[in-house]
Amino acid sequence: MTANKKIYFASDQHFGAPTIEQSKVREQKFVNWLDTIKADAEAIFLLGDLFDFWFEYKKVVPKGFIRVLGKLAELKDSGIQIYFFVGNHDLWMEDYFETELNIPTYYKPKEFTFNNKLFLIGHGDGLGPGDKGYKRMKKVFTNPFSKWLYRWLHPDIGVALAQYLSVKNKLISGEEDVKFLGEDNEWLVHYCNKKLTEKAYNYFIFGHRHLPMNIQLTENSKYINTGDWISHFTYAIFDGQEMVLKSY
Template structure:
């Protein structure tokens, strides 16, 4: 995944935040319906995909015990195995809901798993991507909990001694308690927050810090549950006769949104006419509007 030059007519598909297993909000599809919709998307994507990237929080909770995994999601796992067996690469970035992956997806499904953001080069485009949790300034309570509890080997040891019925039950209870209730959302489709401007976006601030040191063409993250396209400061490029026009020298932060109500995703492809590599916004079987700043 680090350095890719797309084969002719091939694409890279990117999506995140399916939160399979979460069915509390009646405004959206339940988990099984969403899983079947995701399978339709994967079947569509595999027709011209060179790489499929799942940017985390694919499950509302996932923990790999030494001898067991959470029940359910067999359709998704089977489809992923079928896709990787056909020769298409699938990459998984862990999120804050499914960071406890310890080898099952690599061994059984042929998926490459990353636990931290990565910097890659696709068709000479420099890209930083990851799930997005705990980045930038802010969210200090989560950062503390991730270090003290979620990734602490002592805490993991004691958690694994709980019966899965208890451990997974507690995890789902905690996850649901942090999501907006129907009363809070007035029965509208659930999303974490509203967009308040790029300076208030922790992930954008994280991208901005990178941009000052090692400018990128694209930043791609999930976690935020908002489909975003935000322009970064332009890259510093020495003028030459071969320089592209000003529009092509801009950098952008994209957020992939979520698949509980919006069903948004990104596609990296090379345009046939111009042969320029670009990142395009899409939604699947929906009419979601992206937030552009």
Template structure:
């Protein structure tokens, strides 16, 4: 029997993004990956934009994702601790995933100390220079008033609006993103600024969609987890080393 000693990080699954068949195929791949890690995972961090849209009404959640949620439930029953980060697409998580999966929900950043190493984890939206329009919209979308008003819409209307919007999202376009260089990657810029205030051994982000693994200094490694539309990348911590990995699900399926 294998020992549970690995911690996994992944982000930007964008389940539910247009077109539906692509999302369903991606869900099958993610379920296959989760099945492959269930024997040695002790924790699983899902670092935002797991769903292309998510809103929890008092008695209704978006339909679908049953295989994904079922596999998470299996992991939770095996004792795997699951942590969700709110992304810019699924920021309206409230209590459902906590109640059903025993998951922890993180709204912004999380700092961890694992085996003497310090970690800073954030989905990545709204960080770094620029993008003032989104930063303004984020404050509106996260406001209690906005959430209350949206909850007044019938789910068929509210979720329908979100699904139409999803057809024009970055995930739906399936455009492969490119690395812009350290001087132009805003999360790298944010990471460097963050390190002027406090040391971290590892910085982990999602949101950007392009996976990278870079040494910011002799003591700090920054990872962007990428997404599962094109790259199927994730990171794993084995107690000594944080590594970026790729799940070759296209071959396995």
């Protein structure tokens, strides 16, 4: 890492929900945050569910979010590295970010090393024990045949239907999961502890749970959940030595 530079992590903005009008207020707040961090950001990790719904037709993407996308393009063009991890609400993301914004897109957790610290970074959905209903649903949604079928819906119908289900269906929205289960019952904690038997990670950074969490797993390992930009407006920072959670 460059001296005096930092790495930022944020997730679960869910732009577009619950309505376009309400979303725009949060979008502007997020853009303002991006403006405040651009002076010392070496890299920005967006850990999924940036949008409450995203589907890429061959020639069409969902309308809106222009200020957010424009700001990300500006920061990327200025030399700040940006990485995007697909979440469960934008799991139909394909190559739009890569071709239009030059932002790499990842579909599974990925290892990174910064200043000799080993990170495992991802969205967090479908990891660890439990969550079986969602895991079954994800297999259906990510099946190539399912995506092919969905593309036959006119975008005006397909996007409207998906936005409705994204907000109303509790299995998709995750509304019932936004409560702390206790460290012994948090399935991402179980996942992290299992991964520690394979490799000595210093930091596990995930989103998805909508709850800011900073949990000490071992003397040299922590699990950080970045929370969300709906209720908490939280993010994580790595300054080269330590990870901290902050709210904007």
